[in-house]
Amino acid sequence: xxxxxxxxxxxxxxxxxxxxxxxxxxxxxxxxxxxxxxxxxxxxxxxxxxxxxxxxxxxxxxxxxxxxxxxxxxxxxxxxxxxxxxxxxxxxxxxxxxxxxxxxxxxxxxxxxxxxxxxxxxxxxxxxxxxxxxxxxxxxxxxxxxxxxxxxxxxxxxxxxxxxxxxxxxxxxxxxxxxxxxxxxxxxxxxxxxxxxxxxxxxxxxxxxxxxxxxxxxxxxxxxxxxxxxxxxxxxxxxxxxxxxxxxxxxxxxxxxxxxxxxxxxxxxxxxxxxxxxxxxxxxxxxxxxxxxxxxxxxxxxxxxxxxxxxxxxxxxxxxxxxxxxxxxxxxxxxxxxxxxxxxxxxxxxxxxxxxxxxxxxxxxxxxxxxxxxxxxxxxxxxxxxxxxxxxxxxxxxxxxxxxxxxxxxxxxxxxxxxxxxxxxxxxxxxxxxxxxxxxxxxxx
Amino acid sequence: xxxxxxxxxxxxxxxxxxxxxxxxxxxxxxxxxxxxxxxxxxxxxxxxxxxxxxxxxxxxxxxxxxxxxxxxxxxxxxxxxxxxxxxxxxxxxxxxxxxxxxxxxxxxxxxxxxxxxxxxxxxxxxxxxxxxxxxxxxxxxxxxxxxxxxxxxxxxxxxxxxxxxxxxxxxxxxxxxxxxxxxxxxxxxxxxxxxxxxxxxxxxxxxxxxxxxxxxxxxxxxxxxxxxxxxxxxxxxxxxxxxxxxxxxxxxxxxxxxxxxxxxxxxxxxxxxxxxxxxxxxxxxxxxxxxxxxxxxxxxxxxxxxxxxxxxxx
Numbered sequence: 001x002x003x004x005x006x007x008x009x010x011x012x013x014x015x016x017x018x019x020x021x022x023x024x025x026x027x028x029x030x031x032x033x034x035x036x037x038x039x040x041x042x043x044x045x046x047x048x049x050x051x052x053x054x055x056x057x058x059x060x061x062x063x064x065x066x067x068x069x070x071x072x073x074x075x076x077x078x079x080x081x082x083x084x085x086x087x088x089x090x091x092x093x094x095x096x097x098x099x100x101x102x103x104x105x106x107x108x109x110x111x112x113x114x115x116x117x118x119x120x121x122x123x124x125x126x127x128x129x130x131x132x133x134x135x136x137x138x139x140x141x142x143x144x145x146x147x148x149x150x151x152x153x154x155x156x157x158x159x160x161x162x163x164x165x166x167x168x169x170x171x172x173x174x175x176x177x178x179x180x181x182x183x184x185x186x187x188x189x190x191x192x193x194x195x196x197x198x199x200x201x202x203x204x205x206x207x208x209x210x211x212x213x214x215x216x217x218x219x220x221x222x223x224x225x226x227x228x229x230x231x232x233x234x235x236x237x238x239x240x241x242x243x244x245x246x247x248x249x250x251x252x253x254x255x256x257x258x259x260x261x262x263x264x265x266x267x268x269x270x271x272x273x274x275x276x277x278x279x280x281x282x283x284x285x286x287x288x289x290x291x292x293x294x295x296x297x298x299x300x301x302x303x304x305x306x307x308x309x310x311x312x313x314x315x316x317x318x319x320x321x322x323x324x325x326x327x328x329x330x331x332x333x334x335x336x337x338x339x340x341x342x343x344x345x346x347x348x349x350x351x352x353x354x355x356x357x358x359x360x361x362x363x364x365x366x367x368x369x370x371x372x373x374x375x376x377x378x379x380x381x382x383x384x385x386x387x388x389x390x391x392x393x394x395x396x397x398x399x400x401x402x403x404x405x406x407x408x409x410x411x412x413x414x415x416x417x418x419x420x421x422x423x424x425x426x427x428x429x430x431x432x433x434x435x436x437x438x439x440x441x442x443x444x445x
Numbered sequence: 446x447x448x449x450x451x452x453x454x455x456x457x458x459x460x461x462x463x464x465x466x467x468x469x470x471x472x473x474x475x476x477x478x479x480x481x482x483x484x485x486x487x488x489x490x491x492x493x494x495x496x497x498x499x500x501x502x503x504x505x506x507x508x509x510x511x512x513x514x515x516x517x518x519x520x521x522x523x524x525x526x527x528x529x530x531x532x533x534x535x536x537x538x539x540x541x542x543x544x545x546x547x548x549x550x551x552x553x554x555x556x557x558x559x560x561x562x563x564x565x566x567x568x569x570x571x572x573x574x575x576x577x578x579x580x581x582x583x584x585x586x587x588x589x590x591x592x593x594x595x596x597x598x599x600x601x602x603x604x605x606x607x608x609x610x611x612x613x614x615x616x617x618x619x620x621x622x623x624x625x626x627x628x629x630x631x632x633x634x635x636x637x638x639x640x641x642x643x644x645x646x647x648x649x650x651x652x653x654x655x656x657x658x659x660x661x662x663x664x665x666x667x668x669x670x671x672x673x674x675x676x677x678x679x680x681x682x683x684x685x686x687x688x689x690x691x692x693x694x695x696x697x698x699x700x701x702x703x704x705x706x707x708x709x710x711x712x713x714x715x716x717x718x719x720x721x722x723x724x725x726x727x728x729x730x731x732x733x734x735x736x737x738x739x740x741x742x743x744x745x746x747x748x749x750x751x752x753x754x755x756x757x758x759x
Contacts, residue, residue: 213614213615213699213700213701213703213704215701215703260570267592267593268592268593268610268612268615269591269592269593269612269613269614269615269616270592270615270698271612271615271616271617271704271705272592272613272614272615272616272620272703272704273592273614273615274587277591280596281593286593398509409722409723410505410722410723410724411720413717413722414722417705417717420703420704420705421705422616423706425703426705426706
């Protein structure tokens with residue numbers, strides 16, 4: 001009898017295990033379908049009632065409440081529209097989005113960084129072409145945006161999303177240290193820049209803080225040089241494979257970078273330093289410059305010993321390279337936007353238009369959540385450093401999205417690792433270019 | 446009714462004989478093993494075969510793997526000097542671990558396992574690093590190794606002694622040794638604990654007998670303690686070697702395998718390709734190579750060290 005009970009219990013256990021396993025997968029499969037179902041049915045039942053699904057990643061205030069208030073205001077003005085907001089943390093968002101995209105259930109409005117990932121989504125037929133909406137009324141909506149920022153969310157001349165924040169990388173510098181070295185004007189050409197580095201060195205000041213342990217930090221110097229030398233044409237050609245990353249512009253970028261590295265302008269141990277350590281060195285006044293994005297003012301402050309950071313902070317555009325095709329006003333940067341899902345109703349597009357109106361962009365600017373991309377909204381910017389970024393950005397004739405965002409994601413890692421070898425002196429500019437090209441041949445198809 | 450039922454049952458069991466009982470026993474064993482076996486097959490064995498499958502494709506993780514390359518990934522891996530460098534680094538870590546880390550752990554274990562005053566205090570202090578999470582350890586040591594003498598502890602000491610500061614994690618010739626010091630600090634407590642347990646199993650009588658026979662402390666250690674710790678040392682060496690081959694977290698946190706692959710190990714190499722560059726097929730091939738190295742080492746090690754265990758005979 002005992003044995004029978006035992007075997008019955010074990011069978012029961014096994015059954016429980018199996019059921020538990022089945023139950024999990026089945027709920028996971030049905031759950032998203034259930035969530036999305038009312039969406040599909042709603043328009044059929046009554047033409048006026050519309051539900052908009054919106055995923056964003058602003059998990060913290062002020063942006064979190066700002067977005068909520070904008071949605072509430074819109075719903076109050078349009079009683080037939082119901083906006084369902086899903087707030088996700090950055091990494092969780094990427095994972096969840098990948099999952100729902102594979103099932104074909106696309107949110108109507110969702111966070112996007114544009115570039116290569118957006119292109120993959122476009123190619124998979126998951127996004128809606130909103131070119132006509134932007135061009136309606138003689139391009140009324142289109143003309144409100146800074147063109148460079150809007151282009152990040154387009155492919156082959158068609159738009160699939162709009163930006164709401166856009167920043168850029170530039171040289172942040174410590175005005176006091178520049179004055180100490182007797183530098184009166186910020187450099188506008190590469191040779192002036194190198195002279196400036198020499199002057200700082202002569203004055204016993206470390207010219208540049210760099211966290212090359214994180215590799216992408218130094219890659220920006222290389223990619224800026226390539227943009228200044230080759231301009232838009234060189235990169236576009238290399239990226240669409242009509243050109244190559246071994247083209248003269250990219251090799252020359254390495255040669256120019258090597259000139260800078262040979263002057264030993266960086267702080268001790270920069271090869272192993274992280275991005276935070278780079279910001280700390282700059283924030284503590286131990287180095288005169290760093291090449292960094294719109295986050296630099298706040299991050300250098302947070303990493304400095306006294307939490308005050310550099311007292312007299314300034315920013316200048318990456319200098320032009322003599323004889324290069326690129327202009328000094330061209331910028332490298334990136335930012336945030338909203339992509340429009342393939343099943344989005346006209347109401348969803350209207351809501352995005354509302355989100356990126358001058359009034360709402362001013363709110364985003366005023367709370368420091370982002371650098372506005374809509375003309376007139378910069379009046380909301382109170383931080384003088386962010387205003388600097390915004391002004392540089394607004395003047396840009398060509399906007400180069402970060403290499404690791406515009407190219408397939410794996411390319412970012414390959415470029416970072418290859419350029420690091422220049423800093424360590426283990427590869428020549430030609431070898432670096434060849435390594436990047438080898439990766440591109442493999443990854444860009 | 447009940448009685449007749451009982452009698453019937455008993456009669457029935459006897460009639461069917463031992464054969465039936467044995468079958469039922471086996472059935473119960475199999476049924477009890479089944480849940481664990483299913484989970485083991487599903488989450489350990491199946492992924493290994495799946496990895497072998499993916500390692501023959503050029504696969505980026507999107508959709509099904511279609512780009513068949515056969516053994517191409519493996520050829521590429523063995524032709525990549527970065528992978529060769531990572532193997533050299535792993536060998537260096539193994540040699541240093543066996544040559545420095547384990548003997549040190551053994552000496553400390555003998556010291557704190559015996560009559561040292563305040564030994565429980567030291568035992569706790571030595572074991573403490575092992576309890577700390579690896580990420581915390583990595584970040585803490587990065588701060589200690591900071592190249593700026595005003596911020597990095599080690600360089601502050603060097604400068605105060607009138608020496609030149611060292612760029613610990615940024616110098617391609619120094620970084621692997623700097624990482625090894627951290628690894629030793631983190632793991633020697635674990636091996637010390639293993640040896641302590643081993644020491645407790647050695648009967649005092651043997652040492653006392655030796656002492657009465659006139660053996661001094663060194664003779665006692667080399668002729669009694671060490672041979673009797675044999676099986677413990679065997680385990681400790683085994684875990685140290687496998688741990689070195691799989692070392693990832695500390696190195697990834699502290700150096701990301703850099704600068705320029707100077708501190709790359711097989712595990713960081715795998716992660717770089719599998720999860721930073723999303724070349725999952727290539728990463729799977731690296732994982733398979735690591736798996737084979739670990740397995741071959743395990744089999745050989747087990748065969749080579751099958752020596753008599755002195756204590757089990759006591």
